[in-house]
Amino acid sequence: MNLEQLKQLKEKAQKQISLREGGKKYRVVVGMSTSGVAAGAREVMTTMLDEIEKQSIGSVEVCVTGEIGMVDAEPMVRVEETGGEKTVYGKVNLEGARKIVSQHLQKGKKVQELAVGQTKDKE
Amino acid sequence: MFEELSQHILDIAMNSLSANATKVQISILESRRHDRLVLRVRDDGCGMDAAMLKRVLANRWSSKSKRRKAIGLGLAFLRQTSEMCDGRFQVRSVPGRGTSVTASMRLSHIDRPPLGDLNATILALCSADKKTDVQLNYRSDGEKFVFDSRDLAKKG
Numbered sequence: 001m002n003l004e005q006l007k008q009l010k011e012k013a014q015k016q017i018s019l020r021e022g023g024k025k026y027r028v029v030v031g032m033s034t035s036g037v038a039a040g041a042r043e044v045m046t047t048m049l050d051e052i053e054k055q056s057i058g059s060v061e062v063c064v065t066g067e068i069g070m071v072d073a074e075p076m077v078r079v080e081e082t083g084g085e086k087t088v089y090g091k092v093n094l095e096g097a098r099k100i101v102s103q104h105l106q107k108g109k110k111v112q113e114l115a116v117g118q119t120k121d122k123e
Numbered sequence: 124m125f126e127e128l129s130q131h132i133l134d135i136a137m138n139s140l141s142a143n144a145t146k147v148q149i150s151i152l153e154s155r156r157h158d159r160l161v162l163r164v165r166d167d168g169c170g171m172d173a174a175m176l177k178r179v180l181a182n183r184w185s186s187k188s189k190r191r192k193a194i195g196l197g198l199a200f201l202r203q204t205s206e207m208c209d210g211r212f213q214v215r216s217v218p219g220r221g222t223s224v225t226a227s228m229r230l231s232h233i234d235r236p237p238l239g240d241l242n243a244t245i246l247a248l249c250s251a252d253k254k255t256d257v258q259l260n261y262r263s264d265g266e267k268f269v270f271d272s273r274d275l276a277k278k279g
């Protein structure tokens with residue numbers, strides 16, 4: 001175990017905690033169930049956090065949930081637009097995670113090849 | 124199966140969040156002197172009674188299984204890993220008070236997975252629920268590291 005690595009944790013977590021405040025344009029939900037973690041959901045989440053920081057996208061909240069459903073399509077990421085559409089992405093690898101950030105979150109363009117479903121918000 | 128112990132920790136701690144815990148304490152003790160690694164995830168969630176605990180420890184049982192969404196292998200995975208590495212696995216739970224999962228391993232065991240990216244695990248847990256306080260206590264022979272998400276929330 002590398003203690004130096006752990007020391008970076010506080011700084012990173014501080015940033016993450018400030019990211020999870022509400023009132024953002026997009027809410028990104030990563031499915032962190034047993035199957036999700038085994039499929040690499042944790043790495044997908046950290047990649048997205050890094051990429052959001054690198055591209056300095058401000059209006060995104062990243063959070064984690066349990067099962068989203070469709071276990072065979074893990075890792076799964078759901079992008080929710082406030083008051084708008086929810087897009088579910090499946091089989092998201094690290095490259096896909098970066099793509100979702102640079103296309104969907106940055107430019108508002110959906111990554112069609114990764115999408116498994118879309119619902120309109122009922123509200 | 125998980126390749127890293129930190130993935131196990133994330134998986135077990137997600138159970139704590141499902142149990143509506145307000146506090147999740149993760150402790151890791153790594154001792155070369157005693158050739159031992161002990162992981163503990165303790166929460167103050169809703170807990171389980173004896174009958175439920177028994178079912179949980181049987182393979183493929185999950186509180187979500189009625190919805191056909193869950194796998195129910197999280198605890199079984201950790202148990203397998205710890206027993207494979209000359210360790211012991213224990214779950215203690217009191218309804219209304221919380222649950223504590225402890226897994227030990229022989230540190231030098233050839234099959235013992237690496238701790239892996241503990242930072243990513245804690246980050247993921249911090250993103251899961253604003254109301255839950257995530258604490259990490261890491262101790263090895265001479266070193267110590269303490270993390271508490273509540274401290275950060277105050278500053279931020």
